[in-house]
Amino acid sequence: MKLYVYDHCPFCVRSRMIFGLKDVECEIIVLPNDDEETPTRLIGKKMLPVLVTESNEAIGESLDIVKYIDENYGASVLTVADDPAIEAWMEEATKVIYPLAIPRWASADFEEFRQDAARKYFVSKKEAVFGPFPRLLEQTETMVTEINAKLEILEVLFSQQEKETGHFSLTDIRLFPLLRSLSIVKGIKWPQKIDAWRREMALRSQVNLNDDIAI
Numbered sequence: 104m105k106l107y108v109y110d111h112c113p114f115c116v117r118s119r120m121i122f123g124l125k126d127v128e129c130e131i132i133v134l135p136n137d138d139e140e141t142p143t144r145l146i147g148k149k150m151l152p153v154l155v156t157e158s159n160e161a162i163g164e165s166l167d168i169v170k171y172i173d174e175n176y177g178a179s180v181l182t183v184a185d186d187p188a189i190e191a192w193m194e195e196a197t198k199v200i201y202p203l204a205i206p207r208w209a210s211a212d213f214e215e216f217r218q219d220a221a222r223k224y225f226v227s228k229k230e231a232v233f234g235p236f237p238r239l240l241e242q243t244e245t246m247v248t249e250i251n252a253k254l255e256i257l258e259v260l261f262s263q264q265e266k267e268t269g270h271f272s273l274t275d276i277r278l279f280p281l282l283r284s285l286s287i288v289k290g291i292k293w294p295q296k297i298d299a300w301r302r303e304m305a306l307r308s309q310v311n312l313n314d315d316i317a318i
């Protein structure tokens with residue numbers, strides 16, 4: 104199997120996670136961010152992740168990929184129900200996490216941005232939606248304060264649940280990539296339970312965090 108991804112992309116992280124959690128072999132291919140031809144040929148639009156299965160079928164939605172691997176390779180690990188409180192938390196937190204992460208991704212040494220044209224492609228596409236990056240970066244202090252307060256709330260939600268080893272929910276599959284996105288931001292105060300969980304998920308899913316390149 105081949106999984107086409109961008110390293111920065113939280114949707115791609117969702118799909119990478121299931122291979123790690125289930126220890127299923129897959130070739131991970133990082134495409135240049137400006138390669139429109141490959142995804143369009145595979146799924147008819149310029150969007151990743153895309154999985155090409157052993158039967159040569161292309162699947163192009165992160166959660167469809169997750170479910171396909173969970174259902175077709177060994178015993179299911181996605182046996183835990185969604186957590187509505189954490190789902191609601193994510194909906195709000197995303198509004199701060201992306202404006203913090205996106206301008207930082209743009210200057211990071213991710214494989215999809217190795218060529219200058221690919222990096223420029225990302226910057227112009229994202230600035231068209233989120234506004235000029237220098238303006239986003241100016242708001243760092245306010246946004247970091249805001250997300251640190253939200254993490255304290257998430258810590259309380261974590262305290263209210265028992266995490267079962269080796270079993271996961273789609274909420275976990277959505278949450279880890281968001282926290283990984285946030286890990287590229289300097290000054291994040293990780294509450295203890297969240298910090299332990301994201302580190303354990305990084306190990307179990309074989310997807311690195313970005314603490315070491317935080318800006």
Ligand SMILES: N[C@@H](CCC(=O)N[C@@H](CS)C(=O)NCC(=O)O)C(=O)O
Pocket residue numbers: 109112113114115149150151152163164165166228
């Ligand atoms: N609903 C899709 C969303 C995937 C998505 O938004 N991927 C982004 C990368 S993070 C993408 O490929 N955008 C087009 C682009 O970057 O040009 C999924 O869950 O797979």
